[in-house]
Structures are given as C-alpha cells and as structure tokens.
Amino acid sequence: MAIWAPPAPPIHPMLRPRRPIIVTGPINRMGAACATALERGDRGIPIHGNGRDGKTWGVECLAMNASWQPFPVAFFFMDYGKPEKATENYFSATFLETAGMRTIRHATGAESMMRACNLLMERTRDLCQEAIAVVINEANRFTSFEHDHLVTLDNLLERRKKRAFFILIYQNDAEWGGQQAIDHRPPTQVTGRFYSMAHQFTGLLWGNANAIDFQGCDVTMAFNEYDEGVIFPDDETGVPCTAYFARNAYMNGYRLTSQVGLFREVVEDLRVKNHLPAIAPFPMQSFERFVYFLLVRIAGEDPNFRQFNREQALKALLWAGYIELELSKHAVVPDDTHR
C-alpha cells in the first residue's frame, strides 16, 4: 500500500533538524589558509582546533563555496576510525565506504587503494577539477602508517595528473585528559607534503572590548549573517532570519548586532563566576544554539518583542550548554558550577 502524504509547507531553515551553516570569520580565515597552501603547492594542511568550534562545518562551508579557491577544487569527506591495525585495506575501505562504495571481499590493500584513486578520478571527471581536497576528520587518530597511505594515494593521483590536497582535521582535545599527538615526528617527506603549514581554527573571536565592527569581531559578523542572511522563503520575496522571528522589532530597526555589547557582558560575567578567563572565543556550537534560542524561543514566541534583556541572554547562554563546554576545556573543573 502506497503511503501518500500531502506536500508539506516550507519550513524555515532555523526550524529544521539540520540548521543552516553561516559563514563566519574563522571559516574565512581557514579558507584563506587553505588557499595559501593550495597556491604554494602543498599536498595538505592540518587544521587544529578544539571540539565544537565548528571545524567540520567550516570545511563543509568551504566545499560549498568556490570564491576562496585559487582554482577549482573537488571535496571529499572521510571520517577515520581507530583501527587496531592501520592497514592499507582498512584505510581504503574507510574511504570507499564513506563514499557509499560496496565492500569487496578478498581485495588486497593495493587493489583497494587503486579503486579509491579511480573513484576520485571518476568523481572529478565532469567538472574537470584537477585538485582534489580530501577532508579527513579525526586525523588526530593517524599513526605513521596512515601517513604512508596518504603518500600512496597522493602518488597514485599524481601519476594520473591530479593533485591531492589533504585537509587533516585534528581535534586538540580528543583524548581523555589531554591532547594527543601522532606517535613519532613524521619523516621529512610527510612533513614536506602535508605539514609545511598549519592552521589553528578557533571559535568566534570577540576582538577588542569596543570592537563591534565586522572586521575586528567575529561574533558581530556572525550575528550580521542572521540579520541580513538566511532569507526565507526565497531570495525575492523572503526576509532575513531576524526579521522572520522578530518582525515588528526588525521593522523598527532592531538588529542582533546592536546588542553585541550586552551579549559580551553576559558571557564575561558567566565565565568569571565560573573561574574562567573573562575573554575566550565563542565556540560555534554554543553560538549557534544561543542564537536559535534567542530568535526562535524568545523573540519568535513574543509578539511584543523589542530587544533582549540580560536575563534572556543569560538564559539562552545556559540553554546552549556554553558553560559546560567551556569548563570541559580546563583540567580542573570547579565543584560549584554557577548557572
């Protein structure tokens, strides 16, 4: 029996299970670093950053935009596990499975690597991209063996007149109790290929105390994306995200960017009360949840909304799980978490 469902009315992106990515300062900086590495001829770049800062979102955003790319680049994503034995077979099988390829029993490591190489060649055929960026999440799990596999893949692609560019995402705080590093210092050929440049990905920077301009303050730029972007339902008749949820206030000139000062104060107060340094980058995960709560749950549910007050901002910050995330980055967690 066929199940028929009436066509659903369009849902605002903020109300969907997967909320939209916005372009932020850290993403722009990561794009610039990748562009430089590509331009130099590097075969890879490690991106270091703390968990929930938005590294993966950032790279996905780079993949969807071509404006930062010095030449056309195809993107492939791979999530790496933690094998007991880092064989060629495991490496290539992970790569192929991420791409939805069927596993073939009895395949040797070399055969699977060739298959992975052919896959990349085929998927970049139609748009003729010569550079192929392979994004590897959890590269902090790499040992020297995986680096050898990257070298193999790089060599295979080079022989087929393609250029591999490995974006290795390192999670600084992946291990319990501290940072992890690869077993040994990589040999020169690995460093020369993939590690001659590194990029530190951060959360949203606050900039100077009075900086509310887009250049100096990532947070302001990010708020502005909600004020001016996320047009719904469409580009011609739609309105930005802030206008959608706070219609009257927006018509009276209200913008999220106008309250950056208040939000900063609230964040600083909360951090100080929890024995944390007053200023720290705003992790993307917390920021995105913070904005969601402010717009959807507060402004969106209050028809008389004019602007946010301190209590509302604090409530949104706590709802976003900001303080728990920030406390987890420090070795000693105070017993009296202030909420």
Place this chain on the structure above:
Amino acid sequence: MRWCPMTHIADFGGARFVGADFSSLPGISVFGAFSRVVRLNHISHKSYFSAFGIRNRGNDDLSLRLTFSEASRSKVAEALSLKSAATLDAALWLPFRGGSNILETSWAFRYCPACLRQGFHTLLHQLPWVRRCPWHRMRLLTKCAVCDSSLTLRGDPGHQLLACRNGHDIFSEMVSCAYPFDQAESAAAFIDRYLTWAEKERAYTLLIPPEGATTSFDAMRNAVVLPQALRDSCRGPEWILSTSHTRTLKRQAMRANTVHDLPSALAKLTSLRDEVAGLELPPQISPGFLNIGCQLANRLPPESLTDAEMSLFFHGLACQPNRTFKPARRSPLAEIRFLPPLLIGQTRVIHRSTLSKTASRSAEQLLAVIVGQFMPPDPQAEASLQLLLRALASILKRAYAEGMRIVLSRYIPALFDSKRDRPRLTEPWILVRKEGHQLDRIKIVWAKRSRLP
C-alpha cells in the same frame, strides 16, 4: 561568502562501484558493464561472488555467459542496477523474430577498440551485419588489435579481464574513469535509431534458422541489410570474403508469371512433413529437378554411370546424354538408380534420401509457418502462394543437388577433385517478411556448414 544551505558534500549518486554510472553509456551490454566495473574496481576473480553474486567458473567465456545465461545476467544486472531493456534483452537487437539464439551459435566477443578502451561494449557490436563501430568508424575486432591473440574473457588468475594473453591491454583504466565517453551522444542517437528500426522490422520479419545450425555469423552477416541511413555508418570493408550465397524472392516479381493450381501444387509438397519415402513433385517445379539431374549426370567423369543408370536420368525427356558419355563397366547400383526424379504414371517423384536433410527440414518449417494463412481467391494471396512455391522449389532444388552429389561421391571419388561438383553441404537461413497476411519477400542465405550435424 554568503550563507548557503547545508548539504552533504559526499553525495555520490547511489552508484556502489566505481564506473557504475552507466547513464552516459547508452545500450551498454551486461558484459560491458561487468568488465568495466571489474577493471575499475580491481575486482579479482575470487571476488565475483561477493561483488556480483556469480560464481567464477574457470572455463566460462564471461561475455557469452552474461549475454545468454538468464541467471548470471540478472544477478549482475541487479548488482549494477542495470535496468535498460536494450542491455538486458539480446533479442531486442535482432530485426526479426524467431532467432534469439543465433548470436550464441557462433559467438565471438566482438569489440570496437576505441569503445573498449573507454570501457564500453554494446550488443550492437556483436551483430553480424554491423561491421564497423558506427560512431568511431573502426573495424570491429575479435582478437587483440596488437598481436591478434585471444582476449581474456574468463576469470583467470594471473590475467586481466580484456587484456590479451601477451599482456596487451585494450582497456584503459585512466581513460575510462577520467574522461567521459567521447561518442556518448552519437552512440545514443545511433542506437536509438537502430533499435527503433529493429523493432519495426521484428513486426514483419521471421527467421527460420536451419536445424542444428553451425554457421550463423557468416549467414546472418548477409541476411540482414540495414536501411541506408544506418548502413552508411557501419559498412564494412568490401574485401571480406563470404562463403554464403543469398537469394531474395519478392512477391511483386511473382505477379508476372502466374502459376495455375497453386493450392494443389503446395498440397503435394506438404508430404514433406510426413515420413514417406518419396516426394511427389508438382508439375510446376519438376523441370528444375530434372534439369539438375541431367546436367550433373552429363558432367560426371567417363565411366561413372552405367547405361541403365544414365537412361533413368533422361527417362521421359526430349534431351539425350552427351555423346562423350562412356558407360561404367559394373552392374547398376540401387542407390544411384533412386537419384533421378522417377516418372511414375504422369508424375515425377524424388526419393527423400536424395534430399539434404537440413535443407528439406527448413523447407518443411517454411511450409508449416506459412501454409493455411492465405485466401486463394485473393490475387494478393495468390502472389504470396506463388512466392512460397518458388521459395520451396529453390530450397528443395539445392537440397536435391547437394544430396545427389553426396550419394554419387561415395561411388565416384573423382567428384572430390571437381571444383563445381565436389560434395558439400550448406544450410539455408530463411528470412520471411510478411505484411499483414501476405508474404512480401523471402530471403534464403545458403551458408556452408562448418561441421556435420
């Protein structure tokens, strides 16, 4: 940079093997798809079962198996999500009904080097009447283009599929995955035109293959004539020698020489279906048989036939044996005495053992397919029956001539040295074209038998 909707970047469109997106490879054959995927995914023969669900049997020609074995073909098609009817059904490529296994009879994997280099093979290349790749204009090959040795078409350990025994590899992995098929549009257009034509022809044309056929390829190469628009692109080199002989009989040509009493003439030939020793010849066609007998008897070397045997060939006829005839000094043989069309009363009868078995069976089949479908009072139907009679006569005369030479050669070994009368057997491939209930054309292709049935 502006906001953009969040999508999953690594969306690969559902194909589960490298090279398994066949949307730009029109009419790819199941073996073509299989070999392409095997090579691009580096699947060894040991993994055929896990990848496709088919067991590798060492001696199997995979191109043959994947074209004609329903079970293997459907398993591979399922694994590779092949759904195109042209890919799955070899019969759709034939412009006639009734001969779906003719490609199997003398199968040899046939390819265009430029297409196979890009991982493309289509059943169009297997058709005997297509001699060149229509879009690359390259001659179709069955052996290695470099050293003329056989290609590997089996799951052999130590040999790459599609490479030859000397290691020359026709297939290019690099070209197949890095570049789109260079003639995708021309190929799609040609295949579409061809299949449309073939479908139309199938509605009118029926093939009657000979029983125990041995030589379908050469015969079918001459049997099917493509329309001009298609023929120009796949015409082969003119120097290819053919051992087959074609005769086409048309209904339009029949109207001028009307034969009377057609139904009774055909009724006499229906005894072909019965297990009787003699075949009564209708008077309309008996002169042809007599002529064959007389001419052959006159051409035989001196002292081949006795006086009594020779006189039987000329019994009741106005003509006489050659003056150079020298009788053999032996007693008459019963087997030779049965060779001439015997005059019994007013009718001529030939002994069934004189007719080549394959040809007489074909005539019998033709008769069975056609007879009973016409209304004699209709002038169109009369022309059809006349065409049928001519076709049957043509088949039986050849069957008679061949059968007679075979019998005679047992007693006259000198016949084996004769270029013209050497004993040989051919098999008739009959293409019957009907329009409505009327016969329009009958084409008979006589192909030399490659072996005895």
